[in-house]
Amino acid sequence: MLKVAVKMALLVTLASSCSIEEEMTRISVREAMRSELEAKKEVDVAREEMLEMKKELAWYSLHVAAAAACRGSTASGGTGPWSNSVLAKENTRSCNDQCAATDRPICDAEVSIQGSFGKATSYTETIGRFYNYGCSTPGNMDVRFDEVKAAEDGIFKGVSIHYYRFCCCRRP
Numbered sequence: 001m002l003k004v005a006v007k008m009a010l011l012v013t014l015a016s017s018c019s020i021e022e023e024m025t026r027i028s029v030r031e032a033m034r035s036e037l038e039a040k041k042e043v044d045v046a047r048e049e050m051l052e053m054k055k056e057l058a059w060y061s062l063h064v065a066a067a068a069a070c071r072g073s074t075a076s077g078g079t080g081p082w083s084n085s086v087l088a089k090e091n092t093r094s095c096n097d098q099c100a101a102t103d104r105p106i107c108d109a110e111v112s113i114q115g116s117f118g119k120a121t122s123y124t125e126t127i128g129r130f131y132n133y134g135c136s137t138p139g140n141m142d143v144r145f146d147e148v149k150a151a152e153d154g155i156f157k158g159v160s161i162h163y164y165r166f167c168c169c170r171r172p
Contacts, residue, residue: 070168
């Protein structure tokens with residue numbers, strides 16, 4: 001009973017010290033701040049998801065470019081009854097060794113490619129570069145060219161600076 005009396009006294013004190021409009025304003029401001037914080041969290045999550053999608057698309061695009069580079073680097077153009085494979089090139093091994101460890105044991109080429117961001121703006125602008133180190137040696141052993149060892153966002157840091165390297169493998 002005493003608790004009820006104390007609560008009533010407190011309510012009477014609050015009611016006399018502020019108007020209903022002021023209290024409603026305080027409640028509205030508090031709720032608006034909560035809504036703003038929730039919206040900010042949702043925007044942050046959406047931003048992270050978008051960055052992840054961009055990374056996935058960038059790696060996918062690099063892999064498709066590597067497949068095209070392998071297709072163009074093989075003498076036969078990739079004929080035969082089976083599909084051919086593109087492997088991420090380990091910086092310390094030869095493509096002969098890497099292909100031999102798979103079900104497509106013959107190396108046709110090793111390609112090293114890089115591209116630039118954005119749309120080309122002229123017909124003389126270099127928008128990509130490539131090397132073919134051959135299958136028998138590790139070639140350039142710079143670890144920065146090794147996709148497997150690269151950071152998840154390395155695709156954004158490596159373009160126009162580092163080459164990513166790939167082995168072009170086929171079945172006999």
